[in-house]
Amino acid sequence: MSVDTATVKRVAKLARIAIRDEEASRLAPELGNILGWIEQLGEVDTSSVQPMTAVIPNRLRLRDDVVTDGNIRAQVLANAPQAEHGFFTVPKVIE
């Protein structure tokens, strides 16, 4: 499995992580090694196997459709890097 720097940059973009050229070049062989190693899974015949969705059989519960919290705006915003007028703020999105 060989991974080129363009692939690393594309995946980093999908993951929303800025990446410098030299970092992409360093990571390409590293990720190639790891992905090459995990490719051995292809040897396993899984044609009649269901993918695992729950490790311990457990029925998903439903809860009563009632409000259980709220009115905690200050707590919700307490750790925001930037909050103004009771909102999270981000750089301008729409011109």
Place this chain on the structure above:
Amino acid sequence: MSDLTDLGIRQIRDGVAGGDFSAREVAEAFNAAVAAAKPLNAFIVETPDHALAAADKVDQARAAGETLPPMAGVPIGMKDLFCTHGVQTTAASHILEGFKPEYESTVSQNLWNAGAGMLGKLNLDQFAMGSSNETSYFGNVISPWRRNDGGNAPLAPGGSSGGSAAVVAGRIAPGATGTDTGGSIRQPAAFVGISGIKPTYGRCSRWGTIAFASSLDQAGPMARDVRDCAIMLEAMSGFDPKDATSLDLPVPKWEEGLNASMAGKRVGIPREYRVDNMPEEIEALWQQGIAWMRDAGAEIVEVSLPHTRYALPAYYIIAPAEASSNLARYDGVRFGQRDLPEGANLQDMYAATREAGFGDEVKRRILIGTYVLSAGFYDAYFTQASKVRTLIAQDFERAWKRCDVLLTPTAPSAAFALGEKSADPLAMYLNDVFTVPSSLAGLPAMSVPGGLDKAGLPLGLQVIGRALDEQGVLDAALAIEERAGFVARPERWW
């Protein structure tokens, strides 16, 4: 009163209840040990006031003649993956530096309700991703152990619960919380000569625990012996409606149920766990463990878990895939650090924030996870890994027809030196070869110290049990503990 720090959880609980010493005396002794342990770099935040306040509450309750809760007067270390109200919680990352949760994780709240106090928040591998505690933004944790060769090479305490391992082994805390995704309780416990159990998936609530790989993450205790683990696991466990995968079952009385006799029990030895290049001493310890099990009355049976060799590659698809999804929340908007370059738009802000906030190993895993989940690769990687995971779970199901517990080594080597493996991510991943399969199957598994290698470093044995049979795991571990007579401890150099 410095010898109070030699006591374990049960001894402290009973001593406080019996009036041999006060909870405050215990908290003060351990607070002093914490303050003196800075060279180990095991704590990210120290919380001596929390420990004292909890102790005073216990002393007052005792004076008032109230019934004391099950961990009354026991101060513990809290892995910095559990959110603690008003106390910085970072997962050893830069991106969460300064984050002070407005809520308390269910596991930590359960412990406070049981009368425990907090000595501090323990260092770990960043977002619990690592096997040596070398990926923390706050620096490596140094193991309290040293090789007996006269050199002072700093050793890895294991990971990801490296801080937890270091403080329990160093008599800086009688117990500590850990979390285990692929071995993060058991491998560090083995590296430092203590006990640690990962319960069945769903026993401990994941609510308020910073998520790494949600289908694998489980909390558990790390302590000096098996009984202490049983006590602490009881306090941590229990149904929690806030976690969709929490098991709605009563918590068994594990401590009361402890029984070291293995008469009538069958212990399985999985032949696929005999890996290439395994040090002779690990093989010898395994054989010794088998002899101990036989001596305790067990019948030994060889079993086969044919898909064992595919567990690690499956894990290194599933865990990074889940991590890439879970860690998408760190975007510099709602909590944590934000990096906003001059003139940056929203997308630039996300990318810059995550570039600056995550360490190398975390980025590596997010990228692998993003890759295996990306269009065109999903089926070949993620779906295939999920199918292999089914096969691994079925291997165990078949084994349980022939045995009650499995006995294996915990790790393929003793503790290595810091820096020895960190240049090669793959070599580091291989450290989890014996712990990952039971994680993928959600089974309870425990590491218990078995002996020392030639360099004077601890080696651990692992017991794996059926789902929900923590009792069987604890009992087999107790049988080993009683026969191993492991009393070695690191000589204090810090």
